[in-house]
Amino acid sequence: MKSSRREFLKAVGAAAVGGGAVGFPAVARAQARKGVPSEPVKVGVLAIRAGIAAAVGTAGLRGTEWWAERVNKAGGILGRPVQLIVEEESNPKDTVERYRRLILQEKVEVVLGGISTGVTLALGPVAEDMGAPWLSWDGTTQKGVEETMPNPKWAFKSVDNEFEAIVAAVLTAKYFKGIKTVAGINNDYSYGHDCWETYQHVLRRYTPDVKFVLELFPKLGVTDFTSHIASIQQAKPDLLMSSFWSGDTTIIMKQAAAVGLFKTMKAVFTTGGGVHDSLKKEFTPEGLLLGYNSMYFDDPKGSALLKQFVREYKAKHNEYPPYECDHAYFCAESFKAAAEKAYASAGQWPTKAQVVKALEGIEVESLSGRRSWRGDHIQMCNFFQGVTTHKNPYDFVTINPVEVMSTKVAMKPAGGKLLDWINATFPLKG
Amino acid sequence: MTANLVNILLGGIFHAAILFLVAAGLQVVFGVQRIFNLACGSFYALGAYVGVTAVRAFTGAGGSPALFIVPLVFGGLLVGLVGVVVERGLLSFVYDSDEAFQLLLTFALVLMLEDVIRLTWGTAPYSTAGLYLVYGQVTLLGAQVPVYNLIVIGASLGIAVGIGWLLTRTAFGRIIRATADNREMAEALGVDMRWVYAKVFTLGTALGTLGGALVIPTTAAMSEMGIELIVEAFAVVVIGGLGSMRGAFVGALVVGVFRAVAIAVYPALEMLLIYLIVIAVLVLRPRGLFGGAAV
Numbered sequence: 001m002k003s004s005r006r007e008f009l010k011a012v013g014a015a016a017v018g019g020g021a022v023g024f025p026a027v028a029r030a031q032a033r034k035g036v037p038s039e040p041v042k043v044g045v046l047a048i049r050a051g052i053a054a055a056v057g058t059a060g061l062r063g064t065e066w067w068a069e070r071v072n073k074a075g076g077i078l079g080r081p082v083q084l085i086v087e088e089e090s091n092p093k094d095t096v097e098r099y100r101r102l103i104l105q106e107k108v109e110v111v112l113g114g115i116s117t118g119v120t121l122a123l124g125p126v127a128e129d130m131g132a133p134w135l136s137w138d139g140t141t142q143k144g145v146e147e148t149m150p151n152p153k154w155a156f157k158s159v160d161n162e163f164e165a166i167v168a169a170v171l172t173a174k175y176f177k178g179i180k181t182v183a184g185i186n187n188d189y190s191y192g193h194d195c196w197e198t199y200q201h202v203l204r205r206y207t208p209d210v211k212f213v214l215e216l217f218p219k220l221g222v223t224d225f226t227s228h229i230a231s232i233q234q235a236k237p238d239l240l241m242s243s244f245w246s247g248d249t250t251i252i253m254k255q256a257a258a259v260g261l262f263k264t265m266k267a268v269f270t271t272g273g274g275v276h277d278s279l280k281k282e283f284t285p286e287g288l289l290l291g292y293n294s295m296y297f298d299d300p301k302g303s304a305l306l307k308q309f310v311r312e313y314k315a316k317h318n319e320y321p322p323y324e325c326d327h328a329y330f331c332a333e334s335f336k337a338a339a340e341k342a343y344a345s346a347g348q349w350p351t352k353a354q355v356v357k358a359l360e361g362i363e364v365e366s367l368s369g370r371r372s373w374r375g376d377h378i379q380m381c382n383f384f385q386g387v388t389t390h391k392n393p394y395d396f397v398t399i400n401p402v403e404v405m406s407t408k409v410a411m412k413p414a415g416g417k418l419l420d421w422i423n424a425t426f427p428l429k430g
Numbered sequence: 431m432t433a434n435l436v437n438i439l440l441g442g443i444f445h446a447a448i449l450f451l452v453a454a455g456l457q458v459v460f461g462v463q464r465i466f467n468l469a470c471g472s473f474y475a476l477g478a479y480v481g482v483t484a485v486r487a488f489t490g491a492g493g494s495p496a497l498f499i500v501p502l503v504f505g506g507l508l509v510g511l512v513g514v515v516v517e518r519g520l521l522s523f524v525y526d527s528d529e530a531f532q533l534l535l536t537f538a539l540v541l542m543l544e545d546v547i548r549l550t551w552g553t554a555p556y557s558t559a560g561l562y563l564v565y566g567q568v569t570l571l572g573a574q575v576p577v578y579n580l581i582v583i584g585a586s587l588g589i590a591v592g593i594g595w596l597l598t599r600t601a602f603g604r605i606i607r608a609t610a611d612n613r614e615m616a617e618a619l620g621v622d623m624r625w626v627y628a629k630v631f632t633l634g635t636a637l638g639t640l641g642g643a644l645v646i647p648t649t650a651a652m653s654e655m656g657i658e659l660i661v662e663a664f665a666v667v668v669i670g671g672l673g674s675m676r677g678a679f680v681g682a683l684v685v686g687v688f689r690a691v692a693i694a695v696y697p698a699l700e701m702l703l704i705y706l707i708v709i710a711v712l713v714l715r716p717r718g719l720f721g722g723a724a725v
Contacts, residue, residue: 050544051654054553216697221658223649226444226579227690230437234694247555251649254562258576258648259437275555278650282560319554395559 032079035348040083041076041339043068043332044102046113048089052221052246053115056274056324057089060137062317063325063367064112066309067332077336078343089113092122099123103132109339109352112331114139115324117161117190121148127155133356135331138324145194145418154356156377158327160411162418164291165195165243166202167383167405168270170428171289173206174403175387176239176266181213183237185228185252187244188217195243195270201419205426213237218248225252229261237265245271250278257283273384276397277320281390284397288388295326295368296384298398306367320394323368330366330381334373337364376414380407433572438694439687440570444579446686447586451641452659453666453678454593459634461610461673463627465521466529468536470638470663471656472543473512477642478651479551480509485558485647495564498647499581506643510636517631522624540656547653557650582644589637590679597675606630610673668708671718680719 032038045064048057068082076082085106087098095114102108110133114120120139127134128149135156141149145162149155172179182203186192200212214235216228229252232240240261244252249272256262262285272279273292296302297310297320309329313321338358342350350358363372371381383406386399409428412421456470484505485498493501516539524532565577597603608616609626617623642651666685670677685704692699711718 049553050548052652054548054653055555058553214697216693218700219658221652221654223652223655223658224445224448224645226441226648227438227693228697230434230441230690231694231697233437234434247650247652250555250557254557254560254650255648257560258562258578259567259574278555278557280559283563 033343036078036080036343037349038080041080042083042085042106042108043335044099044106044108044111044113045084045086046089046095046099046102046111047086048115050088050090055246056115056138056322059322059324060113060115060328061086062313063321063328064332066312066325067329071332071336077339078349080349089115089119092119095119096122096126099126099134100130103130108132110135110335110355112328112335113137114158117142120157124149124152124155124157128153130154132352133335133359135335135359137327137331142194144190145198147414150376150414152377154352156331156356156359156373157379159294159379159381159383159407161191162194162198163407163411164270164293164383164385165199166410166422167385167403168241168268168289168291169199169202169206170405170410170426171385171403172199172203172239172241172268173427175289176268179207179210179238179266181211181235181237182239182241183214183216183232183235184212184241185216185218185225185232185244186242187220187248189220192217192220192243196241198418198422199241199243199270201422202426205422220246220248222248223251225255228252229255229259232261233259239266239268241268241270242272243270245274247275247278249275253279254283257285262288270385274322274324276322277394279388279396281395281397284388286388286390286397289385290388290397290399291383291385292399293323294371294379294381294383295321295323296386296399296402297321298392299368299384299402301402303365303367303369305365309367326367326371326381327379330364330371330379333364333366334359334362334371338362374414378407378411378414380411382406434694436571436573436575438690440573440575440579440583442687442690443583443683444686445689446682447583448641448645449659449662449666449686450586450679450682451589451637451644453663453670453682454590454675455634455637455641456663456667457670457673457675457678458593458606458637459631460667461675462606462630463521463525464529465525465532465536466672467634468533468660469516469539469543470634471658471660472540473510473635473638473656474642474659475547475651475653475656476512476543477506477509477639478646478655479547479556479642480505480639481643481646482556482558482651483551484643485561489561495561498558498561498564502643502647503640506640507636509643510632510639512639513632513635514628516635517628521631522627525627540660544653544656551651551653553653555650555652558647562647576648578647582648585644589640593675602629662704665704665708668718669711671721674718674720677718677720 047061068084072081089095102111112135114136115138117139120136121141124141133154136158138158140157184196186196268289270291272290338355342354342358374380382404386402388397389400392398452474459467481502484501488501567574567576666681669684670681692703
């Protein structure tokens with residue numbers, strides 16, 4: 001069973017590389033630079049392919065494949081074509097095993113990917129141990145809101161989990177003035193609990209007399225929220241907050257519309273943009289606050305790169321890309337930039353240690369704009385949230401206005417306690 | 431106040447209506463074939479996906495949105511025929527095997543069907559968009575109730591009555607009950623067991639797939655949605671009594687309504703309360719409320 005699954009994944013990996021192979025003729029013409037071997041540079045990818053987060057994992061993989069195709073068309077990294085080796089992210093134990101396999105057997109230069117913090121929390125120490133760079137798409141090494149690896153050498157981690165809850169709280173105060181009572185519905189695991197806690201703390205900094213009247217924590221994967229909605233109706237809050245990010249966002253939106261829930265209250269979906277194109281206008285009202293994490297596909301100020309990506313993604317997959325594509329693109333692109341930067345000083349294909357050194361503080365152009373790695377290996381970028389609108393050419397909602405908030409402004413800097421920092425920082429000035 | 435009560439109770443009853451269909455499928459199969467079919471949850475998921483596909487094909491071909499329930503039910507029932515394949519192609523070989531082995535086989539089926547769904551329909555949530563809302567709402571004692579929820583509750587009740595009628599008033603029902611009571615004797619009296627098993631298993635499967643199809647307009651299909659439900663269906667049969675149809679009915683109501691009340695009163699108790707009831711039943715009445723009665 002296990003070996004056959006590996007074979008299958010190999011086939012998938014080969015298919016991914018096959019996608020990249022479209023650009024091979026061009027690559028063949030490109031010459032490897034002096035001191036650079038000519039064989040392909042192997043890049044390991046860990047992507048969730050099953051379960052609730054499979055759609056997210058797929059989006060990350062597609063973003064990476066698009067990057068690889070593009071890089072190969074342009075002559076590879078320092079003249080070396082990119083070869084993706086794709087493995088599955090599943091539970092922590094198996095994923096760690098596959099990570100080791102990528103490093104030891106496949107001899108990849110870098111491993112990209114990791115979405116579930118449950119998995120990446122285990123992956124972090126292993127990356128340190130193995131001495132090979134690992135660039136996480138969406139997973140952190142936080143336990144709750146506490147960082148467990150403040151000074152990593154090889155592990156590069158995503159934006160703090162609770163960041164979008166902070167942005168949402170700031171925007172709640174801005175757009176929904178006069179809110180007195182708030183209910184929360186969040187998934188019953190670390191991310192859901194942390195987002196809810198953080199949201200409450202930040203919102204209290206703006207409206208100290210706000211009351212949190214109900215908190216619901218359904219399990220991840222629940223498909224019937226009828227009873228939860230009845231409970232929310234009973235509590236009659238002015239506003240409902242949710243950090244749902246998967247299909248449950250769509251489901252609760254639909255079931256809420258069936259009883260007219262958002263006719264009587266406002267709502268904030270901090271992360272619902274993860275399934276943005278399933279939020280159809282028929283059941284998703286205007287005037288809700290909706291978060292798109294680190295990439296908004298329809299950003300009116302979006303770069304030419306974003307527009308090209310959205311166009312090609314739609315043409316190929318018949319969907320509009322969610323944010324995970326950008327986490328993945330950034331990780332891959334920053335690796336490329338770091339390899340080139342390290343080559344400039346080393347004069348030959350850089351060692352893994354030279355690559356991680358070059359990665360620290362590096363800034364590159366990603367799909368959503370400029371993104372960088374902070375000195376302590378945390379992703380720095382902009383997050384996009386806004387108020388839902390039906391005024392667009394799609395059959396699902398988009399946001400207008402689009403609020404952009406940087407991790408430089410509203411994410412806890414390295415070190416210190418989250419609560420102390422929140423108390424010292426919010427309300428934001430200006 | 432009454433509006434809240436209506437919302438909470440109807441939320442619970444709606445959940446129970448779906449749960450009953452899946453649990454009834456589980457019960458009828460166990461009652462007759464003595465196989466605890468873990469794959470009942472997968473059939474539920476399969477019915478959901480096929481239901482969406484049928485509805486999309488129907489509206490895509492210009493069908494009136496208000497009639498979407500026709501292809502939905504039709505698709506849900508039709509895919510129930512997969513039961514014949516599973517029974518004849520797999521289960522028929524293991525009737526004499528150890529129970530643990532049978533359980534493992536149905537669990538293997540759970541994993542396989544999840545992969546089949548993923549390969550066929552992909553990993554993204556799959557739904558009928560806003561069709562759920564075409565029937566609008568009615569106001570019941572001040573509460574806004576989606577008409578479609580009432581249709582599902584009505585359909586589930588109708589099916590419960592229909593199964594009751596089938597089991598007690600028809601020749602086939604008598605054969606089923608006789609088989610459940612004493613398989614050897616029924617066989618000795620000339621009942622073709624293979625035929626009965628194939629029909630019963632298909633009935634059980636179709637109840638699950640229909641349940642999945644009926645629920646899907648209100649939600650979105652996800653490949654692992656079946657697993658979530660197996661756990662609750664398990665609680666239903668323990669409370670109601672393994673193999674009993676009345677048990678499935680009452681068990682589903684208990685689980686659905688208590689879950690809804692728990693969410694409204696003290697949300698942290700949501701599933702715990704159900705397990706507490708399960709434990710109480712296991713301690714005080716291990717056979718379940720209606721256990722021991724044939725089907």
